[in-house]
Amino acid sequence: MAVNGVVFDPNTDEFWKNDRRSDWMIEALSGARPLGIDQSNAHVQPNGAYHYHGVPTGLIQALGGRTPVLIGWAADGFPIYADERLRSSWPLKAQRDGGPGGRPDGTYVLDWEFAAGTGDLDQCNGRQGPTAEFPQGTYYFVVTANFPTCRAASWAPPTRVSSSRVARTAKVNPTVGGRRRRAAKPCRCERIALLPRVF
Numbered sequence: 001m002a003v004n005g006v007v008f009d010p011n012t013d014e015f016w017k018n019d020r021r022s023d024w025m026i027e028a029l030s031g032a033r034p035l036g037i038d039q040s041n042a043h044v045q046p047n048g049a050y051h052y053h054g055v056p057t058g059l060i061q062a063l064g065g066r067t068p069v070l071i072g073w074a075a076d077g078f079p080i081y082a083d084e085r086l087r088s089s090w091p092l093k094a095q096r097d098g099g100p101g102g103r104p105d106g107t108y109v110l111d112w113e114f115a116a117g118t119g120d121l122d123q124c125n126g127r128q129g130p131t132a133e134f135p136q137g138t139y140y141f142v143v144t145a146n147f148p149t150c151r152a153a154s155w156a157p158p159t160r161v162s163s164s165r166v167a168r169t170a171k172v173n174p175t176v177g178g179r180r181r182r183a184a185k186p187c188r189c190e191r192i193a194l195l196p197r198v199f
Contacts, residue, residue: 002052002072004059006042008080008143008150009051016100016108024099025109028053029149032107041149054149055082070133071143079140080150081131088144089119112147 001007014033016024026032029041036043041054056071060082063069068083090112092104104111114123121127125148126141134140143150 001075002056002059002080003070004062006056006059007049007051008053008072010053010148010150012053022099023110027106027109027111027147030105030107052143052150055143055145068131070131074141078126079131079133079138080143081140082143084145086121086127086142086144087119088121088125088142088146088148089115089117089123090125090147091115091118106147109147 010028012026012028012033012035014026014035016022016026028035029037035053037053040052040056040058042050042052042056044050059071060067060069063071067085068081070079071082072080074080092106092111093113094104096102096104096108096111099108099110106112116123121142121144124141125144126139128137128139130137131140
């Protein structure tokens with residue numbers, strides 16, 4: 001959840017041939033389907049819930065406009081940062097395995113694969129290190145402009161994270177909106193389980 005109370009929900013309900021069983025989920029920020037994404041990489045679901053699919057640019061501006069900046073908390077209690085200097089380690093695959101065929105172009109979540117060492121972040125789009133709020137270091141997630149954007153921050157198993165805790169860290173008025181939905185695959189970052197929680 002972002003410090004303004006808006007949730008990160010990277011998934012979509014759009015699939016190749018509108019078939020959920022295909023596992024070929026359309027990546028929200030690919031532009032393959034018009035989802036009404038605004039300048040903050042967010043939109044409103046049919047139920048009225050506003051949520052982020054990527055870097056919350058408006059929130060970053062409200063927090064001073066510079067990165068790295070603490071922008072939220074994952075369900076497992078680890079902080080979420082925006083840091084434009086850091087790159088994910090999820091390049092496009094060389095070819096698609098089934099599904100729509102053709103060359104991977106980022107339209108689908110399955111167009112991407114984790115390749116350790118190709119970026120600055122681990123499989124969950126996180127890393128261990130010091131931040132302004134945690135000078136001794138902590139594990140933290142990073143929302144990136146390219147895949148997996150904010151998807152990784154939703155992969156961690158939830159723990160007790162109260163909205164009041166999020167509201168206390170907010171520098172803008174908190175508004176609660178949306179619901180958090182689990183990503184299709186759980187995080188496989190073994191490091192997370194070994195690290196202490198930040199609160």
